[in-house]
Amino acid sequence: MKKISIKRLFLPTFARMLIAVLIAAGATTTLLTIKPELSFWLRWLIILVFLFVLIYGIHRHTMASRLNWARSVARALDRIAQGNGSWRKEFGNDVAIDAFGSEIHDSLDRLNENVRVLRRERRQSRMVIDSMADGIIAINKKGRITICNPAAQKMCCVGEPLEVGMRLEDTQVHPEVTRLVYECLEGKCVLKSEVKLSGWPQKVISIYAAWYSEASSGADSVLVILHDLTDVRRHELNQKEFVANVSHELKTPITAVRTTAEALLAGAKNDEDFVDRFLNSIIAESDRLSVLIEDLLDIARRDSGITRTERSHCAMIDIINRAVRVILPQADQKDIQIDVDVPEDLIGYCDEAQAVQMVRNLIDNAVKYTSEGGRVSVSVSRQGSDITIKVADNGIGIPHGEVDRIFERFYRIDKARSRRLGGTGLGLAIVKDIVESHDGKISVETQLGKGSTFIVTLPAREQVTS
Numbered sequence: 001m002k003k004i005s006i007k008r009l010f011l012p013t014f015a016r017m018l019i020a021v022l023i024a025a026g027a028t029t030t031l032l033t034i035k036p037e038l039s040f041w042l043r044w045l046i047i048l049v050f051l052f053v054l055i056y057g058i059h060r061h062t063m064a065s066r067l068n069w070a071r072s073v074a075r076a077l078d079r080i081a082q083g084n085g086s087w088r089k090e091f092g093n094d095v096a097i098d099a100f101g102s103e104i105h106d107s108l109d110r111l112n113e114n115v116r117v118l119r120r121e122r123r124q125s126r127m128v129i130d131s132m133a134d135g136i137i138a139i140n141k142k143g144r145i146t147i148c149n150p151a152a153q154k155m156c157c158v159g160e161p162l163e164v165g166m167r168l169e170d171t172q173v174h175p176e177v178t179r180l181v182y183e184c185l186e187g188k189c190v191l192k193s194e195v196k197l198s199g200w201p202q203k204v205i206s207i208y209a210a211w212y213s214e215a216s217s218g219a220d221s222v223l224v225i226l227h228d229l230t231d232v233r234r235h236e237l238n239q240k241e242f243v244a245n246v247s248h249e250l251k252t253p254i255t256a257v258r259t260t261a262e263a264l265l266a267g268a269k270n271d272e273d274f275v276d277r278f279l280n281s282i283i284a285e286s287d288r289l290s291v292l293i294e295d296l297l298d299i300a301r302r303d304s305g306i307t308r309t310e311r312s313h314c315a316m317i318d319i320i321n322r323a324v325r326v327i328l329p330q331a332d333q334k335d336i337q338i339d340v341d342v343p344e345d346l347i348g349y350c351d352e353a354q355a356v357q358m359v360r361n362l363i364d365n366a367v368k369y370t371s372e373g374g375r376v377s378v379s380v381s382r383q384g385s386d387i388t389i390k391v392a393d394n395g396i397g398i399p400h401g402e403v404d405r406i407f408e409r410f411y412r413i414d415k416a417r418s419r420r421l422g423g424t425g426l427g428l429a430i431v432k433d434i435v436e437s438h439d440g441k442i443s444v445e446t447q448l449g450k451g452s453t454f455i456v457t458l459p460a461r462e463q464v465t466s
Contacts, residue, residue: 076108081115135226139181141219143168155205155226177224180209184222187211194229204229238409245410245425249292253285260285295426299409302433309351309437316346316380316387323359324378327367334372338363341379348380348387349461350438358434361427362391362454370395370451387460392453398446406444407432431456 135152148162156174180191188211197203206227260278268274301307366376370393379390410425435442438458446452
């Protein structure tokens with residue numbers, strides 16, 4: 001908008017009026033020479049006209065200055081509202097800054113600073129809401145969304161994205177969310193609910209809806225907070241299953257020992273053949289119970305953080321040989337050959353004791369599920385910056401539908417066979433924990449009836465983080 005110049009606006013008009021007064025004064029002088037008796041009244045008339053012109057000029061000057069000032073203030077306010085800090089450019093040199101103008105400048109300075117602070121706080125609030133893991137939705141009394149973050153979109157809505165201004169009924173949010181919102185608006189209360197979403201894996205979402213009154217307008221609104229409870233509920237389920245499995249696994253050998261002891265007391269102790277067989281059964285069940293308790297304690301120590309992974313440079317051939325020596329008597333009983341292929345100069349970076357336990361469990365699992373006269377091979381190689389350990393067998397293999405579950409605690413493909421062979425169902429779960437504690441990966445290649453290959457990949461050296 002073009003600036004209004006006070007000089008251009010006021011001086012031409014004032015000059016024209018002054019010239020008119022002078023002409024009138026000259027005409028009056030001429031008239032006085034003709035009619036002297038009119039001199040008194042004409043002099044007063046000239047004075048009044050002159051004062052009128054002077055007052056009008058001053059008033060016009062003042063009004064033009066204030067009008068120009070008001071327009072500059074309005075443009076400055078527009079700049080402040082738009083977040084443009086250069087509002088002072090709207091005030092040129094043509095506008096005098098008096099005491100009133102200084103107060104306006106100070107007020108605009110404070111207003112500009114307040115607007116700047118409010119904009120910064122709004123950006124920070126928006127950033128916090130958008131980065132929250134919980135879903136946030138605010139709905140006013142008309143059922144329109146006033147606040148919504150990306151987490152809410154992922155948790156409870158499919159199809160068209162949620163946007164501010166949309167009616168809740170026009171979105172594809174879960175029906176339970178809609179129900180809680182309108183019940184909160186009607187009852188002015190706080191409601192909670194929990195829903196299970198379809199899909200795999202199934203998600204469990206907690207819904208918290210609270211009524212509140214907007215501070216600016218006093219209108220009723222509802223704040224909805226969505227929290228993903230999937231991991232919590234899965235952990236609770238795993239705990240229940242773990243307790244049930246532990247109870248069952250402990251009960252089985254204890255029951256076997258008790259039954260055998262009762263049989264001996266009932267008279268079987270008088271028969272030497274029965275005594276030897278029953279005593280061997282008690283020893284076998286005691287050994288199984290001891291192994292189970294040891295595995296349970298191992299897992300408990302890992303879960304509580306007592307067992308720490310202390311990595312160092314280790315010779316891989318020593319780790320493999322130590323693991324094989326433990327399982328070799330069991331393999332000899334089934335006439336299973338264990339082949340080892342490890343370069344003698346290959347050095348790994350791992351916790352040696354945990355690495356031995358990991359390889360021992362893998363070999364033990366391979367021997368248990370390989371028929372008599374079978375073969376188990378253990379190989380270690382360097383693949384770039386990683387060490388790859390492979391334990392392969394030509395045993396019964398794993399059904400493809402069971403592969404994803406074999407690392408779960410107490411999970412067995414063939415429960416009867418596993419218990420008969422002395423398995424606890426915890427060996428592969430411990431292997432997975434050890435691999436993950438070394439920042440490694442484990443995978444399985446299997447073919448039903450032809451065998452399985454477990455592949456473990458571990459970093460070959462210390463990882464340097466920047």
